[in-house]
Amino acid sequence: MIHECCGISERPVYWEQKTLAQMSDDEWExxxxxxxxxxxxxxxxxxxxxxxxxxxxCKLFDDDHCRCLDYQHRAQIVPDCMNIRQMEDKHYAWxxxxxxxxxxHEGKPLFDWHPLISGNAASxxxxxxxxxxxxxxxxxxxxxxxxxxIIDPDAHN
Ligand code: SF4
Ligand code: SF4
Numbered sequence: 545m546i547h548e549c550c551g552i553s554e555r556p557v558y559w560e561q562k563t564l565a566q567m568s569d570d571e572w573e574x575x576x577x578x579x580x581x582x583x584x585x586x587x588x589x590x591x592x593x594x595x596x597x598x599x600x601x602c603k604l605f606d607d608d609h610c611r612c613l614d615y616q617h618r619a620q621i622v623p624d625c626m627n628i629r630q631m632e633d634k635h636y637a638w639x640x641x642x643x644x645x646x647x648x649h650e651g652k653p654l655f656d657w658h659p660l661i662s663g664n665a666a667s668x669x670x671x672x673x674x675x676x677x678x679x680x681x682x683x684x685x686x687x688x689x690x691x692x693x694i695i696d697p698d699a700h701n
Pocket of ligand 1: 575576577578579581583628639640643644645
């Protein structure tokens with residue numbers, strides 16, 4: 545499309561043209577905004593079905609850089625790590641509402657702060673979406689303390 549007002553062409557973007565299943569590996573990986581919201585422990589409320597987030601991070605989550613420390617071997621080290629590409633449709637609800645995979649799966653657009661839109665990898669942090677510097681180590685975690693660790697991931701926006 546060419547904007548009449550400024551003459552700037554708006555190039556088609558792959559995430560609007562392809563389904564998730566049609567994407568190449570690079571395209572798929574670029575969709576991840578690096579928010580880290582899928583790298584903390586979560587629970588499903590048995591009554592409401594609501595997904596409750598905690599600030600307890602996966603042992604491979606680097607809180608300073610908001611990244612997996614060994615993304616390539618994560619499945620061997622953390623068998624519970626979700627493989628989103630292999631996930632059944634019903635499990636997308638476990639992803640945060642801000643997650644690009646969930647948004648596209650539900651036919652919704654990406655947010656303006658998504659790095660693919662902003663052109664800036666840090667925009668996910670600047671918009672207050674990421675959990676960088678907001679998680680605690682789960683190694684010595686006592687299950688009786690779980691309630692104290694429940695968070696609203698949007699609270700620091
Ligand atoms: S929640 Fe989605 S966008 Fe955020 S880190 Fe996980 S996979 Fe990437
Ligand atoms: S293994 Fe890596 S990608 Fe998987 S939950 Fe842990 S930190 Fe996140």
